[in-house]
Amino acid sequence: MITQRLASATALAACAVLAMTACSSKATSGTSGSTAKAAAGSPKITIMVGGLSKQIYLPYMLAQQLGYYAKAGVNVKLQNEPAGGDATKNMLAGQVDGVGGFYDHNIALQGQGKSSESVISMLQIPGEVELCRTDLKGKITSPADWKGLSLGITDTGSSTDFLSQYLATKNNVDPATTHRKGVGAGTTFIAALKQKAIDCGMTTEPTVSQILKDGTGFILLDMRTAAGSRAALGGTYPATSLYLTTGYVQGHKEVVQKLVNAYVGTLKWIQAHSGAEIADKMPPDYYAGVGKDAYAKALDSEKGIFNPTGIMPPDGPKTCLAVLSAFNPAVKGKSINLPATYTDEFVKAAQPVS
Structure with missing residues (x-):
């Protein structure tokens, strides 16, 4: 399917509002201020995140804001890419070292004959929400009504694409009868909904709160x-993770361990602090659209999505495989070695920074 995007004017306007966030593709240094000197001689690694400003990817920027990368002894450069599928392609091309994205990409990659693995599980559940336009309330009551509709996803090959296709299939709708459109996240997603370029779409906080606040849409799932x-997907669906090629993991174990030390510490910090305290640490651009109070409230309400330990949920990989096997030709009917798609080795050996 050819990815359809919003007009460039909309995207440019969004970039002006949210520079350094969802529309920015510029690199963001993993060090700043007094921590820069400490990280100068540390091993360097570039991580591309599939939407830095999304709350589901909060640990990546929060680790930087807390100074945990420098404390762990690693110099991290964060790059933003609105779609996880494109971030994965950049990793495979050697443009970046690792990806902050959904674990399920590792299963899809193995189905394509490529080898990558998640080294820490940051989210126990997707944190995704399917919203539909307010004017369609009562007309769309479940994914069973999706035939012929335009569905917003971040981009083709992203996890929102995977999940949307699965939800259609599960509800007896052939994904080919829907029109999946790559509309990104944040302001571009909201614009697509307002302009009726999409009927429904999958996104995360803080975009969800903004859409509900202005009455643009309603929650379907x-x-x-x-x-x-569990109701939507049939089980625990581990989402945000840090994944890298197996070759990189095997060749840079010390660097990977330092990264995991920083992220385990960050996950512990999240559990010990309120949404307001977390919001205080984040760049203002992250909550510019919805407001700091609403951003903090959303964090409080969904804090349970974050994995407090970083260990892969036992039933998670099987759920992800079941979802992908339902529609993804790269996975369907193939023998997938799930233990090769993730490792808990580094989390179990972690010495969390604080």
Whole structure:
């Protein structure tokens, strides 16, 4: 399917509002201020995140804001890419070392004969929400009504694409009868909904709160809770992770361990602090659209999505495989070695920074 995008004018306007966030593709240094000197001689690694300003990817920027990369002894450069599928392509091309994205990409990659693995599980559940336009309330009551509709995803090959196709299939709708459009996240997603370029779409906080606040859409499916995730997907669906090629992991174990030390510490910090305290640490651009109070409130309500330990949920990989096997030709009917798609080795050996 050819990815359809919003007009460039909309994208440029969004970039002006949210520079350094979802529309920015510029690199963001993993060090700043007094921590820069400490990290100068540390091993360097570039991580591309599939939407830095999304709350589901919060640990990446929060680790930087807390100074945990420098404390762990690693110099991290964060790059933003609105779609996880494109971030994965950049990793495979050697443009970046690792990806902050959904774990399920590792299963899809193995199905394509490529080898990568998640080294820490940051989210126990997707944290994704399917919203539909307010004017369609009562007309769309479940994914069973999706035939012929335009569905917003971040981009083709992204995890929102995977999940949307699965939800259609599960509800007896052939994904080929829907029109999946890559509309990114944040302001571009909201614009697509307002302009009726999409009927429904999958996104995360803080975009969800902004859409509900201005009445643009209503929630069709909510995967910000364990119960909602199980109802929609049939089980625990580990989402945000740090994944790298197996070759990189095997060749740079010391660097990977330092990274995991920083992220385990960050996950512990999240559990010990309120949404308001977390929001205080984040760059203002991250909550510019919805407001700091609403951003903090959303964090408080969905804190349960974050994995407090970093260990892969036992039933998670099987759920992800079941989802991808339902529609993805790269995975369907193939023998997938799930233990090769993730490792808990580094999390179990972690010495969390604080």
